[in-house]
Amino acid sequence: xxxxxxxxxxxxxxxxxxxxxxxxxxxxxxxxxxxxxxxxxxxxxxxxxxxxxxxxxxxxxxxxxxxxxxxxxxxxxxxxxxxxxxxxxxxxxxxxxxxxxxxxxxxxxxxxxxxxxxxxxxxxxxxxxxxxxxxxxxxxxxxxxxxxxxxxxxxxxxxxxxxxxxxxxxxxxxxxxxxxxxxxxxxxxxxxxxxxxxxxxxxxxxxxxxxxxxxxxxxxxxxxxxxxxxxxxxxxxxxxxxxxxxxxxxxxxxxxxxxxxxxxxxxxxxxxxxxxxxxxxxxxxxxxxxxxxxxxxxxxxxxxxxxxx
Amino acid sequence: xxxxxxxxxxxxxxxxxxxxxxxxxxxxxxxxxxxxxxxxxxxxxxxxxxxxxxxxxxxxxxxxxxxxxxxxxxxxxxxxxxxxxxxxxxxxxxxxxxxxxxxxxxxxxxxxxxxxxxxxxxxxxxxxxxxxxxxxxxxxxxxxxxxxxxxxxxxxxxxxxxxxxxxxxxxxxxxxxxxxxxxxxxxxxxxxxxxxxxxxxxxxxxxxxxxxxxxxxxxxxxxxxxxxxxxxxxxxxxxxxxxxxxxxxxxxxxxxxxxxxxxxxxxxxxxxxxxxxxxxxxxxxxxxxxxxxxxxxxxxxxxxxxxxxxxxxxxxxxxx
Ligand SMILES: Nc1ncnc2c1ncn2[C@@H]1O[C@H](COP(=O)(O)OP(=O)(O)OP(=O)(O)O)[C@@H](O)[C@H]1O
Ligand SMILES: [Mg+2]
Numbered sequence: 001x002x003x004x005x006x007x008x009x010x011x012x013x014x015x016x017x018x019x020x021x022x023x024x025x026x027x028x029x030x031x032x033x034x035x036x037x038x039x040x041x042x043x044x045x046x047x048x049x050x051x052x053x054x055x056x057x058x059x060x061x062x063x064x065x066x067x068x069x070x071x072x073x074x075x076x077x078x079x080x081x082x083x084x085x086x087x088x089x090x091x092x093x094x095x096x097x098x099x100x101x102x103x104x105x106x107x108x109x110x111x112x113x114x115x116x117x118x119x120x121x122x123x124x125x126x127x128x129x130x131x132x133x134x135x136x137x138x139x140x141x142x143x144x145x146x147x148x149x150x151x152x153x154x155x156x157x158x159x160x161x162x163x164x165x166x167x168x169x170x171x172x173x174x175x176x177x178x179x180x181x182x183x184x185x186x187x188x189x190x191x192x193x194x195x196x197x198x199x200x201x202x203x204x205x206x207x208x209x210x211x212x213x214x215x216x217x218x219x220x221x222x223x224x225x226x227x228x229x230x231x232x233x234x235x236x237x238x239x240x241x242x243x244x245x246x247x248x249x250x251x252x253x254x255x256x257x258x259x260x261x262x263x264x265x266x267x268x269x270x271x272x273x274x275x276x277x278x279x280x281x282x283x284x285x286x287x288x289x290x291x292x293x294x295x296x297x298x299x300x301x302x303x304x305x306x307x308x309x
Numbered sequence: 310x311x312x313x314x315x316x317x318x319x320x321x322x323x324x325x326x327x328x329x330x331x332x333x334x335x336x337x338x339x340x341x342x343x344x345x346x347x348x349x350x351x352x353x354x355x356x357x358x359x360x361x362x363x364x365x366x367x368x369x370x371x372x373x374x375x376x377x378x379x380x381x382x383x384x385x386x387x388x389x390x391x392x393x394x395x396x397x398x399x400x401x402x403x404x405x406x407x408x409x410x411x412x413x414x415x416x417x418x419x420x421x422x423x424x425x426x427x428x429x430x431x432x433x434x435x436x437x438x439x440x441x442x443x444x445x446x447x448x449x450x451x452x453x454x455x456x457x458x459x460x461x462x463x464x465x466x467x468x469x470x471x472x473x474x475x476x477x478x479x480x481x482x483x484x485x486x487x488x489x490x491x492x493x494x495x496x497x498x499x500x501x502x503x504x505x506x507x508x509x510x511x512x513x514x515x516x517x518x519x520x521x522x523x524x525x526x527x528x529x530x531x532x533x534x535x536x537x538x539x540x541x542x543x544x545x546x547x548x549x550x551x552x553x554x555x556x557x558x559x560x561x562x563x564x565x566x567x568x569x570x571x572x573x574x575x576x577x578x579x580x581x582x583x584x585x586x587x588x589x590x591x592x593x594x595x596x597x598x599x600x601x602x603x604x605x606x607x608x609x610x611x612x613x614x615x616x617x618x619x620x621x622x623x624x625x626x627x628x629x
Contacts, residue, residue, distance in 0.1 A: 203410040209365055210405075211425045211476065212398035215390065222413050229415075301415055301460040 005294065012286040019282045020275070024064050027274055034080045034269040054080075056271075067275065077272030081264060087276045091258070097167050098245030098257035104173070105180025106242045110235065113185040117192025121200065122219070132189055139186025148179045148252035165254040176253040180246065184238055191234065195227035202226070233296045236288035244281065312484045312516040313339035313362060313401075316377035320354070320361050322370045327588040331357040333540040339484065344510060344517035346527040346548065348563065349537035352584050355520045358537075359486050363403060364393055381483055399429045401484035402477035407493045408469035412461035418445075419457030422476045429480045444475035448505060467498035471505065478509060485510065488520045503530055524564060528552060533620065536560045539585040539595025541611070546621035556615075556623040559596045594624070602627060 033056070035047045042050070051057050055066065070077060076087040085093070113136075120132035155175060156164035166172040199205070200223055208218045245259030258277075265274040297303040320332040332354040339345050347355045360366045361373050364385050378386045381400050385393065397403075405411050412421055422441040426432055432440070438457065445453035448471040461469060470490060477485060487506060491499035507530050510517045519530050527534055527548060535545040536559065544557040555561045562580045582599035585591055591598050597607035606626050615628040 203405065203407060204413045206360075206365055207405060207411045207473075208413070210363055210397055210403040212394045212396070212428050212480075213424070214394050217428075222416075225415055226413065299415070302462045305460060305463065 001294075001297070005290070008290050008293070012283075012290065015286060016279065016282060020068065020279055021064070023275060023278050024067070025060070027269075027271055028060055028063075030266075030269070032269055034271070036269075067272075071275075071279070076276045079265070079273040080270045081268050081273070087272050090261075090273065091276065091280075094256065094258045094261060095244075097255050098250070098259060099243045101167075101173055101176045101249070101255060101257065102180045102243040102245055103239065104177045106184045106239045108177060109181030109184035110188050110238075112181070113188025114192045114231070116185070116189040118196060118224075120189065120193040121196035124197065129193075132193065136186040136189040136193075139182045140190075142182075143248070144179055144182060144246060145248040145252055147182050148175075148249055151175045151178055152252065167255050167257075172253075176249055176255055179249045179252070180242055184242060187234070187238065188231070191231055192227065195230050196223060199223045199226040229296060229299045232299065233292040236292050237285060240281075240284045240288045244284075310341070310382050311338045311379070312341060312343075312381055313337070313518065314377055314379040315358070315362065316375060318358065318361060318375040318378060319373070320357050320366070321372050323372070324370065324588075329587045330590055331540055331587055332361065333590070335537070335540070335542050337535050337542060337545065339516045339518055342514050342516060343533065344507075344519060344531040346531035346534045347518060347520045347537060348522060348524060348527055348534060349543075350522055350563075350580075350584055352587065353537040354540040355522075355537055356488050359403065359488055359518065359520060362486065363397055363401060364388070365397075365403070395429070398425055398477070398482065399480045400482060401486060402480070402482040403486040403488065404470075404473050404477045404490050406489040408466050408473050409461075409493070411473050412469065414461055416460075417457065418459050418461065418464070418472050422457075422472070422479055425476050425479045441475075441479070444479055445472065447478070447509070448472070448475045450475075466494050467502065470494060470498075470502055474502075474505065474509070478513065481513060482515060484516045484518070486518045486520070489522070490519075491526065492521075492523075506530065524552075536563065539590055540587065541595055542624070543596065544623035544625075546617070546623075550618070550621060556617055556628060557625050558600050558602045558627075560623075562599075562601070594626070 033047075033051070034054075035042050035050055048057070055063060058066075067077070074088075079085070079087050079090050082090055116132045116135065120129040123129055152164045152175065155162045162174055163172045164175070205218060205223065208222055209215075213222075245255075245257040245262075247259040247263055249255070250257040250259040261273060262277055264270065265277060315338065316336045318332055318335045319330075322329040322331060335354070335358055337345070337347075337358075347358065349355055357366070361371075361375075362378065362380065362385065364373070366373065373386065375386060378384065380396055383392065383396060383400075385396065388396070412418065416424075419438065419441055422444060423434070423437040426437045426440055427434075441457055442453045445456055450456050450468065450471055456464065456468070456472065464472065470493075474490075485506070490506065491502050494502060503526060506517070506519075509515075517531070519526065521527060531548055533546065534548050534551050536543045536551070536557065538559050543559045544551065544555065551560060552564065555564055559580075566580055580599060585595045585598070591608070593606075593608045593610050594600070594612065597603045600607065604626055612624050612626045612629055614622040614624050616622055617628070
């Protein structure tokens with residue numbers, strides 16, 4: 001197991017390196033630069049001077065090496081679109097809203113989805129099952145900005161219960177959290193339903209019944225435990241994906257989060273921020289998948305303890 | 310009191326293609342300490358009958374009706390879920406065909422045996438664990454203490470079948486139902502497992518229902534046989550009488566198809582024709598389309614049982 005984890009860590013480092021090179025190359029291969037603004041064109045000379053000051057006039061490999069040297073020392077540079085702060089300061093400011101709203105969305109959506117999926121599996125082919133399946137389908141097919149719009153329309157405009165936008169007092173968090181929760185809830189409802197039906201149809205369930213275990217005990221101690229194995233493995237990647245913010249949700253609710261920077265850093269050729277965001281996401285997803293795989297092996301005795309005697 | 314008493318049991322499954330009539334009017338019983346074989350080709354309703362006795366079928370799609378369906382005097386058709394749970398494993402235990410899929414893969418063998426003990430009896434964890442070890446030794450597992458800590462995937466089919474037997478017997482049931490307990494195992498292991506079941510049945514004084522489509526198994530292990538075909542009982546009686554003097558053409562055909570066995574001068578033959586369609590079963594006697602001795606009245610209605618001696622019956626027009 002230790003050897004496996006070490007091997008995975010090495011492969012994550014390699015991935016990190018390859019992604020950094022590829023992204024760096026692609027970023028610079030896209031035509032245009034950070035000072036090509038249409039509305040306020042700069043003179044050629046001014047632009048060259050700015051470019052030189054940022055080191056953008058140097059050959060690419062030199063730029064890459066000096067960037068990576070900085071990164072390894074914890075210096076991620078200064079975002080061009082917000083030169084008053086470092087990249088790290090920008091992340092520290094913009095990430096918490098996304099982390100809190102997206103994270104809470106997942107933490108609320110996943111348990112609800114599990115409950116819904118369990119109800120659907122246990123009451124298969126009843127109205128509960130059909131309702132759960134309808135909710136799950138809506139959650140996965142209706143785009144999140146439409147859901148956000150509906151939420152604003154119903155709860156902010158018509159009912160006037162909640163503020164339509166923002167960040168700040170927790171009352172303002174409710175609608176964006178619901179919007180963030182939709183996809184995790186729907187995904188987990190579907191996952192749980194199919195994983196539970198799968199386990200419920202296993203022959204060992206009949207054996208458990210024949211031993212005299214109550215239906216409740218069979219479901220909570222055996223079926224859920226077996227179904228959990230595929231379910232835990234999607235959790236962390238989903239958490240990372242959601243807790244880094246959605247440009248749609250954050251735009252709809254005017255949340256000053258991270259979501260919009262994923263797009264703006266690319267459109268404005270904000271190289272340091274773009275690199276930082278992509279490398280961070282790469283690292284976090286690699287870590288999430290590593291932890292998921294370890295969990296999977298740990299929960300599954302067939303992997304944790306191999307071999308028939 | 311009869312351990313198992315079934316009268317006019319009907320089990321059907323509603324499916325898209327129609328209603329599968331798996332068991333149609335089966336009556337049978339199991340006496341105290343007796344071993345009963347249920348034989349018949351694949352699809353004749355053997356497993357469904359056993360599952361119905363413990364109410365292990367999912368209802369719906371299954372629908373069970375019976376004039377009587379009693380386990381040691383308790384009517385299981387009207388029993389509450391709590392009563393059923395108390396009966397299962399304690400009054401009647403069941404072992405299944407495929408030991409490889411019979412255990413929950415995420416728990417150890419020990420956990421699953423201890424769980425069975427503690428569901429039915431107030432026993433401390435340590436005491437239950439010691440008992441589980443004893444049970445494994447009883448089914449001739451040598452490194453019993455190690456095996457308690459093994460997960461199912463670490464054991465061979467034969468070992469798992471032994472462990473399943475140990476688990477089934479952990480609460481000293483009055484009745485053991487064994488549904489083809491050796492079919493999934495290596496030939497060399499099959500005889501050992503049968504011997505084991507026979508020995509434990511005698512030692513514990515249980516009633517045994519042994520389901521099989523192998524008449525060799527029947528000859529070796531049981532006192533009495535029920536022959537099923539197309540969801541119905543064709544013939545039943547003491548095993549020796551059935552082997553020596555089968556009254557029903559289907560029983561004779563079954564005996565004739567037994568490998569290594571010649572009945573009279575009859576050669577080894579496969580029974581010609583296909584098993585009946587359970588959704589549209591043949592009218593009359595289900596065996597009539599394949600019966601070498603068929604008569605016109607066989608297709609019209611099912612004959613009543615003819616009593617042919619103590620505990621000996623067959624349903625064939627030729628015996629009327
Ligand atoms: N859950 C179910 N749903 C629908 N049909 C079923 C179900 N279980 C059994 N059947 C049908 O009922 C009939 C009897 O099945 P059963 O399993 O009792 O046969 P069997 O005599 O045990 O055969 P085998 O020797 O193959 O185990 C078969 O036609 C089978 O397809
Ligand atoms: Mg069967």
